[in-house]
Amino acid sequence: MKAKGTSGSAPGKHRGSGKSGAAGRAGNSAGNRGKAKEVPAWMADLPVKIGQQVEAEIVGISHDGEGVGRANGFTLFVAGALPGERALVRVEHLKKQYGYAALVELLETSPDRVAPDCLIYEECGGCQLQHLSYEAQLRVKRQQVVDNLVRIGKLENIIVHPTLGMADPWRYRNKAQVPFGEERGGLIGGFYAQGSHRIIDMEACLIQHEANDEVVARVKEIGSRLGIRAYREETGTGLLRHVVVKVGFRTGEIMVVLVTNGADIPRVDEWVAGIREALPAVKSICHNINVRQTNVIFGDETRVLWGSEVIYDYIGDVKFAISARSFFQVNPVQTEVLYGKALEYAALTGGETVVDAYCGIGTISLFLAQRAGQVYGVEIVEEAISDARKNAALNGMMNVHFEAGPAEVVLPEWTRQGVRPDVIVVDPPRKGCDPALLATILELRPRRVVYVSCSASTLARDLRVLVDGGYGVAEVTPVDMFPHTVHVESVALLVR
Structure with a gap:
């Protein structure tokens, strides 16, 4: 799961076909029978031109991990460039207020630049910041939170603590979702090249747990030996679409999920036997069926081919059952840090009533229930609520109640039943909180609101509403859940 390059042409998702300069213009001319393509009036007035090479001062880094450059007073986003660098870049695409350019040559290099450890970093699109030192990554992520609070939330002078990072920011992911293809008569499995659906075959992903790499390697080997064909998007033919691997960091248990384009797997008993023989730590082998022409990984039906339907892992002292399709935070080490900060901000003394909106399978709810009087968790996905109840039973926690439905509907109903939350915790998806939920929070007026966010921009927007x-x-504390990527999570404390 690696990322775009740090030198050369540095192609990225904003740059279209990859044709540049004279080659691109020649193609356009031939297609128009020699007629020059008319340049829009607004583009003619810009201080840079498509195909032009210009010097750019890199003054920042975007939310996509691209360098933010200035050339002749104009903003250019440059993949692979870092703040503090001066670069020769080639302009490739222009908008009225900004453009995109490819990195041609570094003229001055940032002291924070490092050589990426991943061998396929320049091809793969999973990471974006391996060419930036880890200490600098943490600074950039904090600044991203600050910038969003100021620009979007119009919130100034907010205490934003340094980003909580990892002592060892490698091999942290407990789940791999690997697309499969074919090359030279055998199976390949890896990650998509930046901005495409071309699979980059990989032997090791340095942000995945080593067990994930081992499972993918063995599945490739066994599947190729058994003559299994990979799914082809363009034709809808072939069988193996994805292999999903989940590993329990504390328990060492492994789940393998084969996602196929059809209900039948040829020589399935040999496949299962091969996986079990090669990987003794595997406790569950599942089969998910997805026959739709979609880029969604899972279909609706999952079967257990061998072993258990779940594996187990822990966050702190809380044990969780993890099924093939259940959501579980992918960085268990930092999840404990994230939830620990949420618990600190909740300031529980043992008697409080806590509502956990967007509770999922109950991860935060059960973490908080260790210190709260009563916890109420709500989640719109009924399957997740079923898992949450099972996890509460697994841990013998009787002070937790879960209910399925929209939080903005369920919370008022709980209020009518006499529930008065002292603390409301929200951990919404990337799009942020539903406006109706924010209105409900303001009506209920809990003493504290703890907002766990995976998007600095929607965090800033929602904090503005609550303020x-x-x-x-x-205060706000950023937490680095995904080292070497641009993503940053945050925990914000609001008080009435």
Whole structure:
């Protein structure tokens, strides 16, 4: 799961076909029977031109991990460039207010630049920041949070702590979702090249647990030996679409999920026997059927081919059952850090009533239940609520109640039943909280709101609503859940 390059042409998802300069213009001319393509008036007035090579001062880094450059006063996004660098770049695409350019040559190099450890970093699109030192990554992520609070939330002078990073920011992912293809008569499996659906075959992904690499390697080997064909998007033919691997960091248990384009797997008993023989730590082998022409990984039906339907892992002292399709945080080490900060901000003394909106399979709810009087978790996905109840039973926690439905509907109903939350915790998806939920929070007026966010921009937007409704942002702590990528999670404390 690696990322775009740090030198050369550095192709990226904004750059279209990859044709550049004279080659691209020649193609356009031939297609128009020699007629020059008319340049829009607004483009003619810009200080840079498509195909032009210009010097750019890199002054920042975007939310996509691209260098933010200035050339002749114009903003250019440059994949692979870092703040503090001066670079020769080639302009490839222009908008009225900004453009995109390819990195041609570094003229001055940032002291924070490092050589990526991954061998396929320049091809793969999974990471974006391996060419930036880890200490600098943590600074960039904090600044991303600050910038969003100021620009989007209009929230200034907020305490934003340094990003909580990892002592060892490698091999942290407990789940791999690997697309499969074919090459030279055998199976390949890896990750998609930046901005495409071309599979980059890989032997090792340095942010995945080593067990994930081992499973993928063995599945390739066994599948190729058994003559299994990979799914082809363009024709909808072939069988093996993805292999999903989940590993319990504390338990060492492994689940393998074969996602196929059809209900039948040829020589399935040999496949299962081969996986069990090669990988004794595997406790579950599942089969998910997805016959739709879609880029969604899972279909609706999952079967157990061998072993258990779940594996187990821990966050702190709380044990969780993890099924093939259940959501579980992919970085268990930092999840404990993230939830620990949420628990600190909740300031529980043992008697409080806590509501956990967007509770999923109950991960935060059960973490908080260790210190709260009563926890109420709500989640719109009924399957997740079923898993949450099982996880509460697994841990013998009787002070947790879970209910399926929209939080903005369920919370008022709980209020009518006499539930008065002292603390509300929200951990919404990337799109942020539903406006109706924010309105409900303001009506219920809990003493504290703890907002766990995976998007700095929607965090800033939602905090603005809560501040306008009478809350103050006490502090925010960024947490690095995904080292070497641009993503940053945050925990914000609001008090009434």
